[in-house]
Amino acid sequence: MTDEADGRLERLNEMLKRRGFLLPAFGIYGGAKGLYDFGPVGGRLRSRVNQAWLDHWLQLGNIVELSCPTVTPYEVLEASGHVGEFSDFMTTCKACGEASRADTLLEPHHPNPDALKRDELQTLLLSLNPECPACNASDWSDVVAQNLMFNTTIGSGSSGRAGFIRPETAQGMFTSFPSIYRHFRERLPFGAVQVGKGYRNEIAPRQGMIRLREFNMAELEYFIDPEAPVQVDLSPWQDQNITFISQDTPEFTSTIAKAHEDGIIHHPTVAQFLGMTYDFLANMGIMTSKIRFRQHEKDEMAHYAQDCWDIEILGSYGWIECVGVAHRGCYDLESHHKATGKSLHARREYAEPRMTTIDAWTINGATVGPTFKALAGAVKVAVEELPKDTEFPTQVTLSTGDVVTVEPQHVKPNQMVIKETGEWFIPHVIEPAFGIDRIIWHMIDHAYHESDKDGDVYTTMKLQQSVVPVDYAVFPLFEKDGMDELAMELHRSFCTTPGVVSMYDGSGSIGRRYARADEIGVPKCITIDHQSLEDRTVTVRNRDSGEQTRVSIDSLLQ
RNA sequence: GCGGAUAUGGUGAAGUGGUAUCAUAGGAGGUUUCCAACCUUUUGUCGUGGGUUCAACUCCCGCUAUCCGCACCA
Known part of the structure; x- marks a missing residue:
């Protein structure tokens, strides 16, 4: 890998530690494998990515946000298959x-x-x-x-109950299905999102942020009726060419819309979510030429999946899976339904009520009960299966294997019309699951820019404006004559504006301060000079172009 | 988990059986300082536990962590 050859990855990692993006957690104790801190700069980056992710999926209009516990009872993860599979x-x-x-x-x-x-x-x-x-x-x-899950005990001593720290956020959303179903007035489709931590006690965490023991994940569980017609507009994704690797075909290029038409992406909603994932990654500054979609082989699929796609991103560690979009069928809800006996069904109304006419026999409980006692239930089942023209007495074979004689006084005609207006079913689930840490890693990797400056490496972090850790850096040209006071006043005004992060820096030469700001990706540096004291105008310097413009302080604060 | 390598200020490095050097960064002050300039001054380091020794950062062992393979995993 050329990254390793010229030391780019090494320099990047040094910078991330030095500037407070990402650093090994608990460093003063020697660190702990697979655990990382988002530092003074990275912490803000992470929360902005999380928020951007939520905003992106909430656009669907039928999504709610959940926050479920990380501590999870044993039975939940046993039903989900994690105890066995993990x-x-x-x-x-x-x-x-x-x-x-x-x-x-x-x-x-x-x-x-x-x-x-x-x-x-x-x-x-x-x-x-x-x-x-x-x-x-x-x-x-x-x-x-x-x-691979972290064990814990919920409660203490002998009254404690076995549990795990969750390996994914999904299960809490599945077990919350009844509440979500009610919230949406029992109308599919709808979804729940959750951004939170997941934990896996990996045998060998490696490659920095790529495999962690505690990681940030963001998942959408989208519940659908498998029989309802799906109307999805894939036209937004008919032009972007994307690299695919599918079960039967080696690498090829297509669009999401075309891949669905060609039957490679089976479900239209899966196609839509792949498209939305592509858009999200692009918005986060991931280079779209370094994204590819890989379909899981059948034998590779996780225990729950019907059709599963990995969205892989190319970075310094090669192609890394950062998102999975899985069609999980009814696996999860059915598992929890079976384990608990609780209804996790949704109702589908028929277009027309279905009438079923029954014209046959049923038992006369008053005589069958005393006569057959324990077998009475089986007799009822057997009798109701008899054709209408049966003549009594007759011999019937019960499901228990017993053969009994049914007399006329045991039966009566059964004539009724049953009206069914709908049916219950277990919804299917389509799940986009994002590894936020891996995405942030690749955002940083793709944004990290080195250029030559008088023989030295000059670093610029060209992060997307929507997620930069710091929006403005405010510099007084000199910390005297009132320039420092004016700069601090501007800084404070920025900080009191919701959603804006500002950094005051009065230390070192102005060029050095620009360099520090570039390294953490501050898009705009604002310098207060002597002229600012006269007319309240300041210099705004653009991170990527280096261009400077002079504007009034008041226009910045609008 | 196995094999190999490594662990020295915030970062990157040098070095020695007698408590350590350099660069860079950080703080204070100076310099009308707009793209890592310069001057003065200052802060801060041998991962951790044990052993050998008069003395261990240095030698030995364990642990922890990092990197590279393999395995595992998504």
Whole structure:
């Protein structure tokens, strides 16, 4: 990689630490693997990206924002599949102490050990007793689940309840479905967004911000009726050429609208969300030529997904997955429904009520009950399946296997018309999930600009104006004669304007101050000089062009 | 997790069995200072725990962290 060859990545990382964008967390204790601080500059950048993300998706008009706990009961993540899917089953060689994955050890002896449960792995391990790859002994400890989620106990002592710190924000939104459904007056489609932290106890966090143990994520869960016709306007994305990698085709170029027409992107809403993701990334200053869409292979898909796309961004670490758009089907709501018995259904009204006419037999409870006792329920089911022309007495075989004789006094005609106006179903979910840290990394990576200045490297952070950590830097040319007071007055005025961040800097030569401001991407530097004291005009210097214009202070504050 | 390398002011580096040097950055002051100028002055460092030693930043071991491969993971 050329980045590494010329040291750009190294210089970038140094600058991020020095200027307070990103730094290893708890540094005075030696740091902690996979944990990062957004520093004095990065903190503001992060919150602006989060806000921009929320604003972007709230535009859909049928989205609510949620904030769910990070501490999550065990059962929730068991139902979601995370307890099973996020675990590796480990066993230790009693001879040499080497830990191995049980499924890996059994691979030569079983077609698909990855799919086995813990008990099955344990049994197989005992019976097959494979050799330790390290020392060739065959003496294994019990199989234990090593989970990628952080364990915790909710409550203390014996009354404590097992839990995890969430590995994603999604589950809280699924378990909140009834409340969201009510909020939207029971009309699909609608969605919930959440920006928050997720936690995964990664075995080997690497590559700076790319794989973290605590990370910022932003997810939208969009609930749809799988049978309702979808009207999506993909025309905004009919011109941008994008690189695709799909299941069957190697890399090719197309547009989102075309890829949907061609059946590569299956669901129109998935296509729409891919388009909106593309727009968001572009708004954040990600170079669109460094974005590509990759469809998951079928065997690569996570346990919940039906169709899944990665949006990858090219940066100093190569192509990195930064966003996933997954069609999760009904997997999540159905899992939680099964685990709790609570209704997570939505109702679909028929265009016309459906009438079902029943003209057959049913039981006479007053006689069937005393006669058949415990079998009465099964008798009812059997009798109602009999054709209308059945003559009694007759013999029927029950679902229990018993054969009973049904007498005329046990039955009566059953004639009724059932009117159904609609049906209940489990909504499907389409989920765009954003790794905010990875996106911020690439925003920084793409914005980081080096130029040559008298043989030295000059750094400019060309971040998008909408997300810059500092909007204005205010410099008095000299900190005397009242220039410092006027500068401070302007700085304070900026700071009292909602949403505006200003930085006062009176230290060092003016050129040095410009350089410091450029390095953290301040778009406008304002200098107060002698003339400012006369006529309240100041110099505004543009970050990217270096151009200076003279304007009045009052026009800046409007 | 395995293998290899590394850990010295905020940042980047040099160096030694007798408590350390340089650049840069930061603070104060000066300079009519508009693109990292200059002058004076000042602040601040041997990741962590243990061992060997009269003495350890230096040698040895553990831990933690970082980087590079592999593995894992999305």
